[in-house]
Amino acid sequence: MKIKKIECVQLQVPPFITPKSQKRRDAWVVDAEVANPMSRYPKYKRHRSSWLPKWGGVWVKVTAEDGTWGLGTTSAAPPVEAIINTHFAPMLEGEDCFAREKIWDMMFRMSKPYGTLGLSCLAMSGIDLALWDLAGRFFKKPVYSLLGGKVRDKVQAYATGNDVDWYVELGFKAVKLACPYGPADGLWGLDENEKFVAKARETVGDNIEIMLDCYMAFDVEYTIRLAERLKPYKLKWIEECLIPEDIDGWVTIRNAVNWVALATGEHNYTRYPFMQYINRRCLDILQPDINWVGGLSECVKIANMAEPASMATILHGGANQAYGQHFSCAITNVPMIEFFVGSPPGIQLEETISIPGAVVPKDGYLTPSDAPGFGYEIKDEWIISHKN
Ligand SMILES: [Mg+2]
Structure with missing residues (x-):
């Protein structure tokens, strides 16, 4: 047709x-x-x-x-x-x-x-x-069926944002902070970043994973220095420390930092740069954005390339729309899904839905719609x- x-x-x-x-x-x-x-x-x-x-x-x-x-x-x-x-x-x-x-x-x-x-x-x-x-x-049929069916019925979701007390109350077992300071803030900023992560660890306790998103703000030296400072807080991963062009920079970071997982990819496009990350084994987690990287077709290829290199694929903002939700329950090397929380503490996530048929995480897990297509x-x- x-x-x-x-x-x-x-x-x-x-x-x-x-x-x-x-x-x-x-x-x-x-x-x-x-x-x-x-x-x-x-x-x-x-x-x-x-x-x-x-x-x-x-x-x-x-x-x-x-x-x-x-x-x-x-x-x-x-x-x-x-x-x-x-x-x-x-x-x-x-x-x-x-x-x-x-x-x-x-x-x-x-x-x-x-x-x-x-x-x-x-x-x-x-x-x-x-x-x-x-x-x-x-x-x-739901799109996850077109991909061969579900690998998992529900996907563990993590909450992105700095209102971590609220995310724990909602049932999330993993949270990701937005790093406030970078090289422009010098030693003061380094101290403040450490205090910021320490406070989050104190708030959520030892049984919740914490990740740190650095939104292309750092260079190699700052990343290594901050990673060293944050060692005591047992982060699950640090993310997008470098601008997306600097793939070699990740190799240097990987060689210096082996106590925390490294993740990036939301501002990389097509599978080509991801192949370079994979070939150099410089990351643990690839984070393509399904709405930017080339769609569902390209995300499947990236995940398939990453799997034999022992890398996970955790989509950027994957749980915020149905597109990433279907991918994340149908592909094997997808241990988690990101849910960006921009709504205020106290407002239930179900009340932030803007399209009928859309779903949000419940008790820290995401279950995609079974309706045809992506379910909207x-x-x-x-x-x-x-x-x-
Ligand atoms: Mg990010």
Whole structure:
């Protein structure tokens, strides 16, 4: 069956949840400083939001000849829409809607003259996810079934954010902190980072895993120094210490640090850089983002390459949308799934759902929907075409 149309759309879902729980305090995201690649510039240091683009997300709808449609989603709406509307969509309409490998490879090759990694890869992810959703809806099967079925009924979820007391109360057995300071803060920042992790360890006790996310803020020297400082707090892993281009840097860190697992990958695109991490055995955990790296098709390949190298694949933000949830219960080397918590302590996670059919972790575990496709129950009238 052929693809009739590929278009960028917006979703307008009417409110369907009546909140009952009460906020106890603001969420950590409201005011936390997070070390980042722009921290070296004082004007932009305090808040990541002062320099990140305000592009918003975009949904990609692929419609087949018989009217069956599927939806994918990604970030960076304006440039992604330009790539899809003016290049990918006209080239791919008329192709077989089930030929995901061919379509992925066409997008990969068509984007060569202007660059595949980055924005093109976001566009590719949106289309790939929409094609999987379409196939699931057509065959009336959940996407995890199309991947061969479940390896596990539920996936252990970890909570990302700094409101760790609340995450433990919700039943999470693993939490990930956003590191506040980096090289720009010198020795003072090193001390403060240690105090920050020590406080979290004191709050959650010894039976909860703690991880530390460093959002591309460090260099090799700082990473090794901080890892040494944090040894007593028994972190499960440290994450994304370097900018994504510095794959060799991880080799140096790996040679110096063997008491904590190393993880990165959310800002790497396609399986190519992941193959380098795997060949160099410089990480323990690969963290592709299913909405950015090239979609579900590419995540499966990355996980399959990682498994014989004894590496786990734990998707960036995988539990926040249905896409990562289906991947994470159907692939073997996926021990955990990330759930980013931006909602305030006190508000039950079920009340933060914005699309009917979406699921959130319960008691620290995530069970994906069994409904067809990725399981979102979206009505046609909620899908708003952009330009007509
Ligand atoms: Mg991260």
